[in-house]
Amino acid sequence: MLGFIMAALAAASSPAAEVQPVALPTPERRQELLFDAAREGRVDLIPLLIRGGADANAMNARGFTPAILAAYNDQVAALDTLIAAGADACRPDRGQGNTALMGAAFKGADAVAARLLKAGCDVNARNKAGQTALMMAAMLGRAEQVRMLLAAGADAGLVDFEGRTARAVAAVQGHQAVIDLLGETAR
Template sequence: MPEHASQGEPAPLPPRERLQDLLFDAARLGRADMIPALHRAGIDLEATDLRGYTALILASYNGSLETTRALLDLGAAVDTPDTGRGNTALMGVAFKGYRQILLCLLEAGAAVDRRNLAGQTALMTATLFGHAAIVEDLLAAGANPLLVDIAGNSARSLAGTQGNVALLEVLDSACPPTGTLDG
């Protein structure tokens, strides 16, 4: 038994790496209440976990609006991409369909047309997964429906691939396809 334990003294603080891991755990689990204390302890909000995700990406992707707000309020950078595929928190919530978190990230200044390493945007992701409300919010925030990824796909072509006529109509109303005749 360690000497401090036998004397009733508190155990020493965990190493800095453990505190950093606690930030990732708090973000992943939606423990917004832990974020300020970890920040006061000097934990780096922009650090990435072993999979390359920041705390903001973890909080938003796991559906915690409160934790996402706490991180943003403490200065977490809204557009820091993961180190694997270059996805941002905005891209993650576009994939998951978390509208309130998407609106929070947009309000915090998330770059609506930021691209990941495959050239994909949040609009393309939301379209691919059929999240109509997210698509509409991104278009309202200025997302460019004409952008194409490195494979040549646009949000419109992805909606077509999915057979999502409703999203095709939404995207067409934002930017009609070229080559159509007005009748």
């Protein structure tokens, strides 16, 4: 089925001397296929689906963009392809306001985080609980992610809506290496 869809989209999007009618999936189905392609890293399908009318910045039923799905599933090449096609890699989800960078911090996806920082995503963006990517990385003991976020300008002194800094979150979880990275200034 996916092969048929790929062939149909390629035929529909390429200039040809003689265009043959091609049955394409509905616009709704093309959008769903884009979400699937982003999640699965199908860089062969992403440009075809976007040229076929799928929106690189749309949100699925759960409020996630294709970029968020690619980032959360550690699909760097898919994320690159989406960004090249005009996707806003920094747009937060509809539900909790989490960004792809927060998802990368949560998962410990260092290559994804590096790509999102290169795309200009706000390292200090906050979700609806006031949390940042640094706080998520600290909570899960992701020392390399913490280093990367700090180097990109993450503010270790920010507090969430419960009054906790990234260092405090790391301390509750017992992540000494992260506590050390965050230092005394981020109480």
